[in-house]
Amino acid sequence: MAPYRTLEWRNDALVLLDQRLLPHEVRYITLTRVEEVAEAIRNMTVRGAPAIGATAAYGMALAALQSPAKTVEDLLRHLEQAATLLKASRPTAVNLAWAVDRIMSLVNALSTNDPTQIFHTILNEAHTIAEEDVQTNRQIGLNALPLLPPKVTFIHHCNTGALATVDYGTALGIIRTAHEHGHEVFVYVDETRPRLQGARLTAWELQQLGIPFQIIVDGASGFVMRTRKVDAVVVGCDRVALNGDTANKIGTYNLALAAHAHGVPFYVAAPTSTIDLSLPNGAAIPIEERSEEEIVAFDGHPIAPVGAPAFNPAFDVTPAQYITAIITEAGIAYPPYEQSLPYQVETAKKWREKFRSLNR
Numbered sequence: 001m002a003p004y005r006t007l008e009w010r011n012d013a014l015v016l017l018d019q020r021l022l023p024h025e026v027r028y029i030t031l032t033r034v035e036e037v038a039e040a041i042r043n044m045t046v047r048g049a050p051a052i053g054a055t056a057a058y059g060m061a062l063a064a065l066q067s068p069a070k071t072v073e074d075l076l077r078h079l080e081q082a083a084t085l086l087k088a089s090r091p092t093a094v095n096l097a098w099a100v101d102r103i104m105s106l107v108n109a110l111s112t113n114d115p116t117q118i119f120h121t122i123l124n125e126a127h128t129i130a131e132e133d134v135q136t137n138r139q140i141g142l143n144a145l146p147l148l149p150p151k152v153t154f155i156h157h158c159n160t161g162a163l164a165t166v167d168y169g170t171a172l173g174i175i176r177t178a179h180e181h182g183h184e185v186f187v188y189v190d191e192t193r194p195r196l197q198g199a200r201l202t203a204w205e206l207q208q209l210g211i212p213f214q215i216i217v218d219g220a221s222g223f224v225m226r227t228r229k230v231d232a233v234v235v236g237c238d239r240v241a242l243n244g245d246t247a248n249k250i251g252t253y254n255l256a257l258a259a260h261a262h263g264v265p266f267y268v269a270a271p272t273s274t275i276d277l278s279l280p281n282g283a284a285i286p287i288e289e290r291s292e293e294e295i296v297a298f299d300g301h302p303i304a305p306v307g308a309p310a311f312n313p314a315f316d317v318t319p320a321q322y323i324t325a326i327i328t329e330a331g332i333a334y335p336p337y338e339q340s341l342p343y344q345v346e347t348a349k350k351w352r353e354k355f356r357s358l359n360r
């Protein structure tokens with residue numbers, strides 16, 4: 001593994017592992033301004049729904065630290081602007097808004113005249129969000145264990161590992177937990193066009209964990225399911241609507257259709273911070289469109305003819321009917337998701353409050 005976590009707070013700055021350079025270079029960048037944090041999220045220096053949520057929380061701490069405001073009123077105005085900037089940096093993963101709103105509601109509930117106290121409150125909450133993320137991921141892995149046979153072959157899409165979170169990972173965390181608990185694990189790793197999170201990042205993590213795998217091109221998953229024994233597809237998510245419709249990296253929907261056609265269980269690993277109960281279904285999930293450049297060129301090298309147009313939605317929505325189960329830190333949600341998901345969210349919230357009161 002890399003020497004430090006994907007993201008860490010050190011000496012009043014946010015340190016991020018630059019994921020654009022992996023797997024060939026391990027380089028960290030140090031950010032001291034909220035504008036830099038928003039840009040790092042936008043340009044995918046840091047990516048993965050839980051990781052960008054925690055990053056944004058630390059971005060709010062930087063906003064408080066860098067603010068020239070002399071009064072609490074001015075500081076609150078400055079923080080509102082920072083919240084808007086961060087939330088606009090990537091639209092699909094709800095963890096971003098979830099983390100920023102969590103910080104803002106805490107700040108708004110404070111009655112203090114001391115800007116320093118506001119900064120410390122934000123920083124503590126960012127640390128809490130980061131630590132909760134790691135525990136959540138480990139629990140998702142444990143919750144999934146009963147679903148898996150002792151010898152288990154997965155297909156996995158994108159990167160959902162330690163790099164996509166503060167540590168450990170969600171769907172990759174399930175694979176990791178199975179491996180740690182003695183299951184005989186093999187993973188087909190979707191390369192995940194166009195940014196190759198699978199070939200670059202998931203393969204890098206699996207190699208370091210000593211988990212056997214092969215990279216496949218995204219279009220190979222149907223053939224692999226048909227000709228080789230695949231026990232489960234596991235993916236992460238960027239936003240899950242009340243009815244279970246799930247937004248995740250582009251290509252997930254195709255994978256779910258192939259899994260359905262071949263009778264392979266399709267599991268979504270979802271921290272409850274990624275569940276958006278305010279949306280009745282997936283139609284209202286905002287889907288980020290990224291630049292054509294990501295498709296017509298790779299790493300600055302042109303692939304397509306000069307001037308060729310491209311359409312680049314970064315995510316798609318898998319209808320709930322193709323999802324066998326959604327695994328959260330509170331347990332396993334089965335259809336009908338309108339009933340099971342609110343229960344999971346409520347349970348996780350109660351645990352968080354209990355944990356918070358025990359640590360007070």
Ligand SMILES: CSC[C@@H](O)[C@@H](O)C(=O)COP(=O)(O)O
Pocket residue numbers: 047048049050093157158159160161164165169170171197235236237238248249250314
């Ligand atoms: C635990 S990560 C879950 C999702 O965020 C992941 O599957 C994904 O789609 C990441 O997309 P990315 O564009 O790399 O941020």
